[in-house]
Amino acid sequence: xxxxxxxxxxxxxxxxxxxxxxxxxxxxxxxxxxxxxxxxxxxxxxxxxxxxxxxxxxxxxxxxxxxxxxxxxxxxxxxxxxxxxxxxxxxxxxxxxxxxxxxxxxxxxxxxxxxxxxxxxxxxxxxxxxxxxxxxxxxxxxxxxxxxxxxxxxxxxxxxxxxxxxxxxxxxxxxxxxx
Numbered sequence: 541x542x543x544x545x546x547x548x549x550x551x552x553x554x555x556x557x558x559x560x561x562x563x564x565x566x567x568x569x570x571x572x573x574x575x576x577x578x579x580x581x582x583x584x585x586x587x588x589x590x591x592x593x594x595x596x597x598x599x600x601x602x603x604x605x606x607x608x609x610x611x612x613x614x615x616x617x618x619x620x621x622x623x624x625x626x627x628x629x630x631x632x633x634x635x636x637x638x639x640x641x642x643x644x645x646x647x648x649x650x651x652x653x654x655x656x657x658x659x660x661x662x663x664x665x666x667x668x669x670x671x672x673x674x675x676x677x678x679x680x681x682x683x684x685x686x687x688x689x690x691x692x693x694x695x696x697x698x699x700x701x702x703x704x705x706x707x708x709x710x711x712x713x714x715x716x717x718x719x
Contacts, residue, residue: 558583562611570618577615583608607635622708626651642676645669646683646711653713654706659699663689682713692717 562579565572587608609631616625629648633639649665652658666686669676677683692699704714 555583555586558586566611566615573615573619577612577619577621580608580612580615584612607632609635610638620709622651623655626655640672642669642672645672646676646680647708650706650708650711650713653703653715654708657703659689659701659715680711682711685715688717 558579562576562583565576565579609628613625613628613632616622616628626648629644629651633641633644633648638644645665646669649662649669652665653662663686666683667690670683670686689699700718701715702718704716706713
């Protein structure tokens with residue numbers, strides 16, 4: 541047990557050094573984002589290999605602004621790297637108070653729509669965003685699609701649709717329903 545604790549302590553120290561380095565790069569802004577993301581992904585890789593104790597210690601580490609997943613997600617957003625972002629955003633929503641952030645749910649819906657072509661999951665995420673802040677309908681009128689989708693489901697209508705466009709930067713999208 542002592543040997544295991546020593547190994548865990550060594551790994552925590554190694555990861556904490558990487559955390560500090562990642563923060564330094566992140567704080568440099570645009571110039572350091574690539575390096576910050578690379579280090580964040582390295583930290584995630586270490587945590588995934590090392591087991592539950594180390595993951596629990598570091599995953600929600602406040603120095604990385606909401607945890608490792610949120611750090612990686614934030615780097616990806618700033619770098620406009622939307623591919624591969626979904627698992628990091630999904631995990632970000634499971635930590636701390638992130639699940640109460642309607643904008644994260646809105647963005648997850650956009651990613652489900654644009655990358656997975658999954659309207660059901662997109663509407664589910666958008667519904668959570670609207671449950672948290674109904675004023676989002678004023679800022680993002682496309683989210684009215686949730687009401688249309690749910691209405692069609694309740695009426696037992698066959699739902700067929702196609703994406704006209706999705707802009708992940710602005711949050712604008714258009715979906716056409718077929719009769």
